[in-house]
Amino acid sequence: MESPRSLFAHRPHWAIRLGPAPFLPMSRRDMDDLGWDACDVILVTGDAYVDHPSFGMAVIGRLLEAQGFRVGILSQPDWTSVESFRALGRPTLYFGITAGNMDSMVNRYTADRKIRRDDAYTPGGEAGRRPDRAAIVYAQRCREAYRDVPVVLGGIEASLRRFAHYDYWSDTVRRSVLLDSKADILLYGNAERAVVALTHRLARGESVRAMGDLRGAVLALSEPLEDTPGRLSLLDASQLATTAPVLRGRPGETAVVRLPAFEAVRADPDQYLYASRLLHQESNPGCARALVQRHGERDLMVTPPPVPLSTADLDRVFELPYQRAPHPAYGGARIPAWEMIRHSVTIVRGCFGGCSFCAITGHEGKIIQSRSEESILREVEAVRDHVEGFTGVISDLGGPSANMWHLSCRDPAIQAVCRRWSCLHPDVCRNLVTDQGPLVNLYRKARALPGIRKIVISSGLRHDLALHSPAYMRELVTHHVGGYLKIAPEHTEPGPLRLMMKPGLAAFERFKAMFERFSKEAGKEQYLIPYFIAAHPGTTDQDMLNLALWLKRNNFRLDQVQTFLPTPMTPATAMYHAGGNPLAPVALGAIERVATAKGLRQRRLHKAFLRWHDPENWPLLREALRAMGRVDLIGPGRQNLVPAARPGFSRGPRPAEGTGGKAAAVSRAPERGSASPARPPRPGSGGAARKKPESANAASARPPSSGRKAAGDRKGLSSGRRPPRLPS
Numbered sequence: 116m117e118s119p120r121s122l123f124a125h126r127p128h129w130a131i132r133l134g135p136a137p138f139l140p141m142s143r144r145d146m147d148d149l150g151w152d153a154c155d156v157i158l159v160t161g162d163a164y165v166d167h168p169s170f171g172m173a174v175i176g177r178l179l180e181a182q183g184f185r186v187g188i189l190s191q192p193d194w195t196s197v198e199s200f201r202a203l204g205r206p207t208l209y210f211g212i213t214a215g216n217m218d219s220m221v222n223r224y225t226a227d228r229k230i231r232r233d234d235a236y237t238p239g240g241e242a243g244r245r246p247d248r249a250a251i252v253y254a255q256r257c258r259e260a261y262r263d264v265p266v267v268l269g270g271i272e273a274s275l276r277r278f279a280h281y282d283y284w285s286d287t288v289r290r291s292v293l294l295d296s297k298a299d300i301l302l303y304g305n306a307e308r309a310v311v312a313l314t315h316r317l318a319r320g321e322s323v324r325a326m327g328d329l330r331g332a333v334l335a336l337s338e339p340l341e342d343t344p345g346r347l348s349l350l351d352a353s354q355l356a357t358t359a360p361v362l363r364g365r366p367g368e369t370a371v372v373r374l375p376a377f378e379a380v381r382a383d384p385d386q387y388l389y390a391s392r393l394l395h396q397e398s399n400p401g402c403a404r405a406l407v408q409r410h411g412e413r414d415l416m417v418t419p420p421p422v423p424l425s426t427a428d429l430d431r432v433f434e435l436p437y438q439r440a441p442h443p444a445y446g447g448a449r450i451p452a453w454e455m456i457r458h459s460v461t462i463v464r465g466c467f468g469g470c471s472f473c474a475i476t477g478h479e480g481k482i483i484q485s486r487s488e489e490s491i492l493r494e495v496e497a498v499r500d501h502v503e504g505f506t507g508v509i510s511d512l513g514g515p516s517a518n519m520w521h522l523s524c525r526d527p528a529i530q531a532v533c534r535r536w537s538c539l540h541p542d543v544c545r546n547l548v549t550d551q552g553p554l555v556n557l558y559r560k561a562r563a564l565p566g567i568r569k570i571v572i573s574s575g576l577r578h579d580l581a582l583h584s585p586a587y588m589r590e591l592v593t594h595h596v597g598g599y600l601k602i603a604p605e606h607t608e609p610g611p612l613r614l615m616m617k618p619g620l621a622a623f624e625r626f627k628a629m630f631e632r633f634s635k636e637a638g639k640e641q642y643l644i645p646y647f648i649a650a651h652p653g654t655t656d657q658d659m660l661n662l663a664l665w666l667k668r669n670n671f672r673l674d675q676v677q678t679f680l681p682t683p684m685t686p687a688t689a690m691y692h693a694g695g696n697p698l699a700p701v702a703l704g705a706i707e708r709v710a711t712a713k714g715l716r717q718r719r720l721h722k723a724f725l726r727w728h729d730p731e732n733w734p735l736l737r738e739a740l741r742a743m744g745r746v747d748l749i750g751p752g753r754q755n756l757v758p759a760a761r762p763g764f765s766r767g768p769r770p771a772e773g774t775g776g777k778a779a780a781v782s783r784a785p786e787r788g789s790a791s792p793a794r795p796p797r798p799g800s801g802g803a804a805r806k807k808p809e810s811a812n813a814a815s816a817r818p819p820s821s822g823r824k825a826a827g828d829r830k831g832l833s834s835g836r837r838p839p840r841l842p843s
């Protein structure tokens with residue numbers, strides 16, 4: 116991997132002399148106020164424009180502004196009218212398209228494919244302000260508005276749909292979104308490096324077709340890729356065989372791996388499974404090869420993943436001149452996603468947990484990118500001094516996971532060639548540095564700042580990792596739990612846990628004991644909120660029954676409940692669609708088969724087991740228990756799961772919907788036969804009500820941007836490997 120150049124080492128474009136805009140313009144009037152005759156780049160987004168580093172369009176917009184480009188924002192344009200896409204005029208360089216911080220289908224539909232009634236990324240929480248498959252629709256409208264202006268796709272929706280992919284909402288395998296959108300190029304993952312390089316090169320007059328040497332890019336090639344001795348080794352892995360192919364290129368040549376074609380993975384679930392395994396194995400920026408996938412007559416080239424940002428660059432990205440507020444055009448309307456994060460600070464990106472149902476690793480990568488302590492403390496002060504409504508409580512210092520800040524592989528050379536899917540599963544890797552001393556120091560310094568009354572950690576915690584650092588646990592439990600702490604054991608049974616790549620229940624039990632001990636020592640009454648997933652691939656009815664019995668034994672009454680949602684590109688989605696396990700070797704005749712609850716009734720049953728205490732679910736549970744030969748669990752005793760039917764019984768309230776494919780629980784005294792829903796987390800408790808914008812198996816993400824504590828070369832990620840330069 117090449118030595119990365121700083122994001123800010125490029126010679127700025129001429130408009131740097133204009134200085135930063137108070138807000139990036141959203142209308143011609145805003146542009147007139149700034150004295151601009153045109154935008155160089157227009158970002159089209161499915162979210163409201165909030166000028167804050169947790170929102171993708173703000174990060175990319177401010178970053179390009181810092182490079183000297185004039186950037187405008189078309190936020191939630193009316194997609195039924197091409198005129199909306201002409202509102203800022205014709206951009207001099209390109210349209211940049213993002214569906215928003217979430218995949219638009221996850222945003223608009225529940226796990227049962229029902230339309231949602233609200234949208235956290237829209238003023239007033241109003242639903243219906245973005246189209247289905249927003250990346251495709253926006254790209255096509257931009258093309259209609261100005262036929263010859265390049266269209267660049269980015270954001271999580273495009274990122275996770277970059278290959279042929281299973282789409283849960285249509286129950287089909289779809290082509291890469293690049294082809295359906297007819298965009299010129301797709302930038303995936305944390306795309307700061309690629310978008311900065313692309314913009315400068317386009318400004319110098321290069322063609323988009325010449326960008327095949329960018330990392331983190333997807334292009335449709337004009338000619339099929341051929342094996343070219345002396346230059347390019349095309350490693351053909353397009354056919355599922357009885358043995359795994361040895362994917363090694365000729366020395367000195369750029370290696371490209373050919374995946375099974377779109378038509379093959381659409382027709383054959385085993386080919387889909389195989390392609391899924393291959394592409395996840397090629398995800399380490401230190402050793403990943405470029406991938407190519409045929410769609411009809413065209414080859415789609417996916418270049419290796421982006422090199423993570425250095426801590427210095429990540430700091431600068433987070434400290435660009437954001438207003439930390441929604442654009443004034445919204446007139447102060449409440450934007451729920453903004454309300455959730457306005458007093459929180461992101462300290463880290465990426466996740467090495469590798470949970471198979473989660474989209475974060477596929478988007479942000481496995482290498483942790485951390486901000487510096489100084490930069491984080493400056494942001495805490497900025498929130499304190501400038502964000503309206505701040506009362507002295509920082510609602511989170513977190514990221515995809517709360518406790519991975521500045522953790523990494525002990526040896527950069529090992530990390531550069533590692534192809535493990537997780538640093539934590541099946542056990543915490545012995546090469547992983549688990550020292551949480553720096554994080555404890557950060558917490559102490561942050562809460563010692565004047566005007567800071569409390570720092571709550573509300574991002575999810577990797578409890579298996581936390582067990583390695585009792586000192587961290589003590590600090591967290593003593594000072595940073597606002598009454599409730601979110602933990603994600605996800606299940607109790609070994610079958611589903613293995614396929615989720617989550618630790619066994621024993622780790623949760625040990626964590627719970629430690630949490631309770633430190634809480635007691637601190638003289639605090641506080642609770643764990645464990646999250647569970649219903650109907651994850653590989654989960655049987657018996658698994659769910661065992662989970663329900665465990666919940667009852669431990670007095671957990673789940674509050675908010677939802678079932679597994681197969682989001683694009685995750686390994687668990689491949690299990691759901693193809694009925695096999697891509698985490699294990701995939702070869703003809705040797706595929707580990709995985710059964711999944713797919714029918715509506717069985718998915719509802721799995722969900723009902725999570726809310727065994729809800730009378731609404733008792734008829735379904737009784738029926739299932741009878742079918743499973745467990746009538747002994749129906750009755751009035753403590754040993755029973757549900758009471759017997761009573762004539763004239765009135766149903767209780769419906770369970771709350773929507774906590775991101777998981778179920779949150781609160782622990783409480785047993786109330787057998789109670790029809791009351793579980794008590795919700797207290798406001799400000801760090802519970803489900805305060806869940807970050809990420810949801811639905813984390814199929815949303817922080818902005819399409821990246822960074823890491825050390826530069827790639829200092830991490831030893833440099834291998835001299837370059838993506839192949841494609842014919843332009």
Ligand code: SF4
Nearest residue numbers: 524533538544546547
């Ligand atoms: S060797 Fe272990 S710690 Fe290092 S990257 Fe691989 S799994 Fe993670």
